[in-house]
Amino acid sequence: MGHGDGRAHFYVMDYFAQQFINGISLGAIYGLIAIGYTMVYGIIGMINFAHGEIYMIGAFIALMVMVAFGIGEGGLVIVALLSALLVSMALTSLYGWVLERVAYRPLRGSQRLAALISAIGMSIALQNYVQLTQGARVKTLPPIIQGGFEFQFGDTDFIVRLSALQIMIVLVTIALMAVFALLIARTALGRAQRACQQDQSMAALLGVNVDRTISLTFVMGAALASVAGLMVTLYYGVIDFFVGFIAGIKAFTAAVLGGIGSIPGAMLGGLLIGFTEAMWSGYFSIEYKDVATFSILVIVLIFLPTGILGTPEVEKV
Amino acid sequence: MNPSALLQVEHLTMRFGGLVAVDDVSFSVAQGAIHALIGPNGAGKTTVFNCLTGFYKPSVGRITLNSPESQATFLLEQMDDFRIVRDARVVRTFQNIRTFPKMSVLENLMVAQHNHLMRASGWTFLGLIGAPSFRHAEAASVERAEYWIDRTGLAEYADSEAGALPYGEQRRLEIARAMCCDPVLLCLDEPAAGLNPSETEQLSELIGYIRDHHHISVLLIEHDMSMVMGVSDHIVVLDYGQKIAEGTPEEVRNDPAVVQAYLGSDDDETDNAADTTT
Amino acid sequence: MRPPFASPLLRDAVLVAGIAGVLAFPFVGLLLTTQGTAPTLSTRFPEFAGAVVLIFFGRLGISAARRGHSLFPIVLGIAMATVGAFSLLFETTGMAADSAAPWHAFVPGTFLATVASAGGVAIAVVAGRNHLLRDSVPVAQKPLPMKQLLLWTGIALAGVAIVLPLLPAVDRRLIDVATLVLTYVMLGWGLNIVVGLAGLLDLGYVAFYAVGAYSYALLSVTFGWSFWVCLPLAGALAALFGILLGFPVLRLRGDYLAIVTLGFGEMIRIILLNWYDFTNGPDGISNIGRPSFFGFQFAAKPAEGTESFHTLFGIAYDPVHRLIFLYYLILALALLTNAFTLRIRRLPVGRAWEALREDEIACRSLGVNPRNTKLSAFAIGAMFAGFAGSFFATRQGFVSPESFTFIESAILVAIVVLGGMGSQIGVAVAAIILVGLPEYFRELQEYRMLAFGMGMVLIMLWRPGGLLTHREPTIRTRPQPASA
Numbered sequence A: 001m002g003h004g005d006g007r008a009h010f011y012v013m014d015y016f017a018q019q020f021i022n023g024i025s026l027g028a029i030y031g032l033i034a035i036g037y038t039m040v041y042g043i044i045g046m047i048n049f050a051h052g053e054i055y056m057i058g059a060f061i062a063l064m065v066m067v068a069f070g071i072g073e074g075g076l077v078i079v080a081l082l083s084a085l086l087v088s089m090a091l092t093s094l095y096g097w098v099l100e101r102v103a104y105r106p107l108r109g110s111q112r113l114a115a116l117i118s119a120i121g122m123s124i125a126l127q128n129y130v131q132l133t134q135g136a137r138v139k140t141l142p143p144i145i146q147g148g149f150e151f152q153f154g155d156t157d158f159i160v161r162l163s164a165l166q167i168m169i170v171l172v173t174i175a176l177m178a179v180f181a182l183l184i185a186r187t188a189l190g191r192a193q194r195a196c197q198q199d200q201s202m203a204a205l206l207g208v209n210v211d212r213t214i215s216l217t218f219v220m221g222a223a224l225a226s227v228a229g230l231m232v233t234l235y236y237g238v239i240d241f242f243v244g245f246i247a248g249i250k251a252f253t254a255a256v257l258g259g260i261g262s263i264p265g266a267m268l269g270g271l272l273i274g275f276t277e278a279m280w281s282g283y284f285s286i287e288y289k290d291v292a293t294f295s296i297l298v299i300v301l302i303f304l305p306t307g308i309l310g311t312p313e314v315e316k317v
Numbered sequence B: 001m002n003p004s005a006l007l008q009v010e011h012l013t014m015r016f017g018g019l020v021a022v023d024d025v026s027f028s029v030a031q032g033a034i035h036a037l038i039g040p041n042g043a044g045k046t047t048v049f050n051c052l053t054g055f056y057k058p059s060v061g062r063i064t065l066n067s068p069e070s071q072a073t074f075l076l077e078q079m080d081d082f083r084i085v086r087d088a089r090v091v092r093t094f095q096n097i098r099t100f101p102k103m104s105v106l107e108n109l110m111v112a113q114h115n116h117l118m119r120a121s122g123w124t125f126l127g128l129i130g131a132p133s134f135r136h137a138e139a140a141s142v143e144r145a146e147y148w149i150d151r152t153g154l155a156e157y158a159d160s161e162a163g164a165l166p167y168g169e170q171r172r173l174e175i176a177r178a179m180c181c182d183p184v185l186l187c188l189d190e191p192a193a194g195l196n197p198s199e200t201e202q203l204s205e206l207i208g209y210i211r212d213h214h215h216i217s218v219l220l221i222e223h224d225m226s227m228v229m230g231v232s233d234h235i236v237v238l239d240y241g242q243k244i245a246e247g248t249p250e251e252v253r254n255d256p257a258v259v260q261a262y263l264g265s266d267d268d269e270t271d272n273a274a275d276t277t278t
Numbered sequence C: 001m002r003p004p005f006a007s008p009l010l011r012d013a014v015l016v017a018g019i020a021g022v023l024a025f026p027f028v029g030l031l032l033t034t035q036g037t038a039p040t041l042s043t044r045f046p047e048f049a050g051a052v053v054l055i056f057f058g059r060l061g062i063s064a065a066r067r068g069h070s071l072f073p074i075v076l077g078i079a080m081a082t083v084g085a086f087s088l089l090f091e092t093t094g095m096a097a098d099s100a101a102p103w104h105a106f107v108p109g110t111f112l113a114t115v116a117s118a119g120g121v122a123i124a125v126v127a128g129r130n131h132l133l134r135d136s137v138p139v140a141q142k143p144l145p146m147k148q149l150l151l152w153t154g155i156a157l158a159g160v161a162i163v164l165p166l167l168p169a170v171d172r173r174l175i176d177v178a179t180l181v182l183t184y185v186m187l188g189w190g191l192n193i194v195v196g197l198a199g200l201l202d203l204g205y206v207a208f209y210a211v212g213a214y215s216y217a218l219l220s221v222t223f224g225w226s227f228w229v230c231l232p233l234a235g236a237l238a239a240l241f242g243i244l245l246g247f248p249v250l251r252l253r254g255d256y257l258a259i260v261t262l263g264f265g266e267m268i269r270i271i272l273l274n275w276y277d278f279t280n281g282p283d284g285i286s287n288i289g290r291p292s293f294f295g296f297q298f299a300a301k302p303a304e305g306t307e308s309f310h311t312l313f314g315i316a317y318d319p320v321h322r323l324i325f326l327y328y329l330i331l332a333l334a335l336l337t338n339a340f341t342l343r344i345r346r347l348p349v350g351r352a353w354e355a356l357r358e359d360e361i362a363c364r365s366l367g368v369n370p371r372n373t374k375l376s377a378f379a380i381g382a383m384f385a386g387f388a389g390s391f392f393a394t395r396q397g398f399v400s401p402e403s404f405t406f407i408e409s410a411i412l413v414a415i416v417v418l419g420g421m422g423s424q425i426g427v428a429v430a431a432i433i434l435v436g437l438p439e440y441f442r443e444l445q446e447y448r449m450l451a452f453g454m455g456m457v458l459i460m461l462w463r464p465g466g467l468l469t470h471r472e473p474t475i476r477t478r479p480q481p482a483s484a
């Protein structure tokens, strides 16, 4: 590098740092959604196509609660946020539970495609249900959590921003992941889940309540998706009935990339997808960022079908 | 090892993660003979079949097939499953039945003649225009299918859905279907499972017929000892993935290692034998 | 005296209505709007209460009818239908109060009222049927002669389709709708090869439709080639795309394949949307060549020195001629697709497709090359989508990425699955139900996709195998000489 372009050098660094920060925040959100896909796939081997809609529903409910609390008015911000989190988690979990009960459980013994098609139907129905009842226009939320840190490297005029919100997103994600890891590793539910993942009929013979375990898996996936929904609403400030579709596909890609069935894999995959998207938007073209994600999906499935952290498996004949 | 054997399996090993399902197993199958592969459940018999027919890629080992007609030699462990059937003509049936349930019995047997018929149909183009050459080839295939339908006693079901057939008939359908692939080696995975004694008797006859009249070698996995002892020329015994004995039915029957594997160690109760032979 | 069935049913209905109420409260009971930049929340409790009550009675009626009760569900059903009908009347005659309230735009009472009346009638009918059947002695049912039945249904449908534009009562609107339905029938038949026969769940079929439409549009606009030249080219290009996309991914397991094809569909749409130089981006391509009747244009004033369709036949110019011509064009294309499928099903490759759908492992154990077999299904399916895409482009005279969204793929998959995975007549019937009916009742357009999604779920629950599951063998043994 020449002597004269120190400025440019810092600029490159700054820009990269900014995309890095954006990528992590985005990736944390994708990771939270991806866990829902990966757990369900791990346990019943189906793609819960409506999971993106569950996330969208979580975002709507969270936004409603925050609006009901009058958002930023007075010192209620924390209360509003916490209530939004709790109410949205509870109601969205109920959606996840009912979804499994109504649309998937009766099809568990049928041909593989039946459940997937039922899931696609649910996805379309939920999207249109929200569009019909809440309208097609975007819903906005003015920024609630403000502030943050600003960095400047060298004498460029480019400022790297690390917002408080981004910090919160990452912290909440880490906290949830920790709780979750404990839940899976230490509790009876986690054990039951792992048992069902390996062999459902065997688990049933050993006294595991398979139906309940599957239900709870959907509930947990939905709860995490609702948190992602809340954070996206805060982060972007706009949502509509269609946000679940693309986010869902990206999160699914993340789950596949990380190794379907693996929860750390889902988080890792989410981060990688978030990075790719931020970098691609930052350096190439924002229009083609979704194409980049889909390309990753295809490439991973072709060359690394078990993902990064997934265990290779020989199809049993 | 006998280099003139039809099939030669050398040092076959198959691992799944930490589990060694097949552990350094070698044996060979002679031309025109019926060989049996026996052993308790989980001994690795089906896994051997899966390696032979390309469904699993063995971790270690070489599987050689010397084609009796073309003098060609095939290294099966390097071939894709469908190529093993198409080129080396090693055909198998499945322990858990795999018919095409919504297709008729005849259609099942027509699918088995797919490669031949594809060529005859000019990769579909001749078929689309209804070329006479294709119609003749198709008629010949139907005739061949009908021959095996009669042989396996499925005549009354020929045009019914395969999935609607009784259990024993589905097992025979799989054999008929495999025979329509024109094999040089037929691998049968527990063909007598779930059959009653008279059905088993018929099955033994059918297997003998296939060897005697079509000069096809058979590799048989079976738990029904009276059938195995009656029909086999040679028996290989597996236990925990390892070959523990080999020889004629007479030799195997009297081999102490085999008795031990089937009956458990000396201080076990002998009624374990009932479990292991189901 | 309390009816003996009341208590468990009641408890169940209360539970279901309660859960549904909790779920529906935020979406039905509340309304988010944005005023300026500030979001506001308003309530619409009457709607919400109505929905919960409706669910309660609906569930009560359904489970009573299911358990074989007759009197109670019949009465309940009739009552629901009556209330629904009255409130419909009330709404439509404008007697409802404050119809200016904001929620009227989204959840009109007509929706609930319609559901109530339709649901009520359905409950009453089912319960009534149960009642009648209960008293009749179960007779050994003769299996329907499905083969004959399907054949005659097919002939009848084709007959109606052929004479439709000539019927006196038929207007432009109906011809338009019928043309649209036939486009979906053709696409459905094309996709039926991929999904119904070969069992490959392709959620990106619309991509090939788009490739066909854009190929036609670009060829026609750039080189000025005629429809009949561009049509086969568009089909070939779509098939080529099918092979290129299919080659790397067709070995993937069922639902992975579904997601990847979905990804491809979206990728093609995004590329069409953003590659301005080539596709003109979201503005699309217009002035696409119209098809001609073997060189004779459908124009009021033919260009100097040429004849047009109406002068050729010496009849007065009527714009409907073009519509009728387009109708017959798509009918011919669709019937061609059908004839092709019926024929190829009887060839080795067709049987291999179905065998792959049934059991891929068994196929491999019989020497069938799964990748080539799947690729052929994928490419042929794509080719028909390409043909249909050309037709779409020439009919509209305009193409833009907007027409090729995921939802089109989902509708097509639903048509194939609803039809019964492989049944040609099933596909035609499903296309009429899913595309024709909603198109003809535009008033319900708003609810179309909601009903559509729920329909997909309900049909899967009701018949996981589809509507028409009957399948004729593609080949039969020669009749045996009658023996003693």
Ligand SMILES: Nc1ncnc2c1ncn2[C@@H]1O[C@H](COP(=O)(O)OP(=O)(O)O)[C@@H](O)[C@H]1O
Pocket (backbone or CB within 6 Å): A314, A315, A316, A317, B016, B019, B021, B039, B040, B041, B042, B043, B044, B045, B046, B047, B048
């Ligand atoms: N695809 C596979 N993945 C993991 N383990 C397998 C797989 N196939 C077989 N095994 C294991 O290999 C062992 C041998 O199985 P198998 O060959 O089916 O036994 P057998 O046919 O003699 O009863 C068993 O412990 C089985 O669980």
Ligand SMILES: [Mg+2]
Pocket (backbone or CB within 6 Å): B045, B046, B047, B095
């Ligand atoms: Mg076995």
